[in-house]
Amino acid sequence: MERKFRFTIIPVAITFFILILLSYLPVLGAAASPPSTIDDSMKGRCSMTITKYGGDGYTPSNAAPGTLTGTTADAPTGGDPLANVIFTTQKVADLVQEDNALQYKVTSSDFANWAGAGITVGEVYPSATLQALINGKKAGDLQDISNWTGHIDSEPTNANGQTAFSNLDFGLYIVVETDYPSNVTQNALPVLISLPMSNQNGDGWLYQISLYPKNTTALTELDKRILTDHGITKNYAVSIGDTINYEVPFTAIVPAEGLISLTIRDTPDMALNLDPQSVKVYRGHGDGKTELTRDTDYSVTSDGGKLAIDLKSTHLNTLTAGTQDYTVTYTGVLNDQAVMGQKGHTNTVAFDYVKKGDPPTKVTTVNLDDAHPSPKVYTYGIQLSKLGDNGAKLQDVTFTCHRDGQPTMTFYHNLSGAYSPSTAAGAQESLSTNANGQINIRGLAPGTYYLTETKTNTGYQLLKNPVKVEIIPVENSLSGAVTAKVSDKAVTMLDEGGDNTTALVPLTIQNNRGFNMPATGSAGTITMVLLGITLVAGATILLIIWKKKQV
Structure with missing residues (x-):
């Protein structure tokens, strides 16, 4: 069992x-x-x-x-x-x-x-x-x-x-x-x-x-700065007509699928003219960057002053997944629409891209941030007032202006009546006071300037020496603040309202009439000459008659 x-x-x-x-x-x-x-x-x-x-x-x-x-x-x-x-x-x-x-x-x-x-x-x-x-x-x-x-x-x-x-x-x-x-x-x-x-x-x-x-x-990064003879800056003061050298380094993300498009855009305000012909694009940052070929790797368009740089598919298709560094450089010029003082002028930059596989309307945009703000450009001016006896406003008094160590400047007399630095055809050296006895010079970089009076009103004497005007940047200022001196004496700069502070150097020149000397070629002079000739002739005749009587 x-x-x-x-x-x-x-x-x-x-x-x-x-x-x-x-x-x-x-x-x-x-x-x-x-x-x-x-x-x-x-x-x-x-x-x-x-x-x-x-x-x-x-x-x-x-x-x-x-x-x-x-x-x-x-x-x-x-x-x-x-x-x-x-x-x-x-x-x-x-x-x-x-x-x-x-x-x-x-x-x-x-x-x-x-x-x-x-x-x-x-x-x-x-x-x-x-x-x-x-x-x-x-x-x-x-x-x-x-x-x-x-x-x-x-x-x-x-x-x-x-x-x-x-x-x-x-x-x-x-x-x-x-x-x-x-x-x-x-x-x-x-x-x-x-x-x-x-x-x-x-x-x-x-x-x-x-x-x-x-x-x-990965992280995107975008910055914009100004290149000067003294290095890189975010705050730059210039004269109207000066060239500004911009540099835009950025890091773009290349997704696994690749990119359909990548565009860098610069939108300036009305006082900045960007030059599309000056654009250069580099792959990389610093000394190791290599220049890309215009019209092969990228194209440049300008519309209403806005600048757009498009990287072409021939270049984008060579990129591998990860991050890619680029550097873009171009120039701009400050024009006579500039405001004076600390308000300054900016031109914002951004780049956007579309990933492969996404519709063209799905655009990712990268803007400047607080850690990388847009740089500002500043400029300043001089408000000269020419007064006579009893504070009379003297019109049509003329001056010239030159910067320390440089030749006489030339200016464009714009529709608002102000004078702005210019080297274009038709620019003039002479600055003339208006009906209010004023000359408004707009668009000067910090520096030392000399104003020389070249013609004054009848009865007034010309100034013996040029008037020295200094526009002095405040050390380590990040807001475009400046101070001023006239003839080596500190003056309080004028504002232009709102945040246009430290905008204009006030300069008042007051003259009194000189001695009343008859003008050369006047009727009084002719009368005196004729009277002198008559007296000499009469004396000569009397002398001849007297000598005959003595004989």
Whole structure:
């Protein structure tokens, strides 16, 4: 009896052992199926929670590049949460038990069409076959998933980098990153997820999956400054007509898909004229930069004073994912629309780009920020008042002006009646007081100037010496502040209202009439001459008569 029982239990034990082995057959995303049975009550209650991380070169240590699945306890360290990322998922197959293994029956015609020959709707495939389809694929290869029937788009990831898909049925899902911030240079790889999925220990099923895809991110940077003989500055004072040398260094992000367009734009105010012919574009920064070829690598357009530099596709297609440094240089001239004083003039710069795969209307723009403000250009003026006796305003008194150590300046007399420095045809040296006895000189850089009176009104004497005027920058000022002296004495500069402070140097010249000397060639002079001649002639005649009588 004992022997019979021993032979009866052996087949039972073997059968039980085989069933245990079958429970360990592979399932996609795990080394082996767990021994427990799938809980059918969880059908339609599965979920995927995605926590998005990014960083320069960030790769989770316990994950293949781009993906990690498991519980929240498996969260990687070292990355930064990444907001505003959107994922799209699509169920592509049902779970089936076939040939004593968990396999996948394709249900999505869109997936089958994308996969191409060898994949047919309704056919059953092992995990390795389907996994091979996405190996080496990038998100850009599956952007069309947004048009697949039955796809689900996630909400953008929040500040903690999280978003989720919930109430999912059992099956095989493909997950693709379909939108991401502009600072992403390498996005997450597509991944196939089985719901449910065996845990990493192979001893249970996961119905709530946690994924930790990663991105490589980078920072854009944009600056603008003015190059001078003394170095680089953000605040520069010039005369009207002077040339300003601008430099715009920036760092652009090149996403994995590449760029359709990249454009640098400069928008000046009305007092700055930018020269499109002066534009040069360099790849890189500093001494190591190399100049690009105009009309081959980039083009330049000017519209209404605005400057646009477009990098051409022939150049953009040579770029690899990551960041790329550029330097753009060009010149501008301050014109006679300039305001005087500390208000100054700026021209804002920005660059924008469109990623491949995005519609042309989806433009990412990078502007100057508080850490890299737009530079300002300043200029100043002199308000000369010429007064006579009792404060009378003297019109048509003329002066010339020259800067210390330089020849006499020439000026343009504009419609407002002011004089602005100019070397153009028709510019004149002579400055003449108006009906109010004033000469308004607008658009002078800091420096020492001398005003020489060349003609005055009748009865007044010319000034013996030129009048010295100094416009002096305030040391270390970042606001264009200046002080002034007239004939070596400090004066308070005039404002032009609002924030146009320290704008004009006040200069008042008052003359009194000199001695009343008859003018050369006047009637009085002729009368005196005739009278003198008559007296001399009469005296001569009398002398002759007297001498005759003596004889």
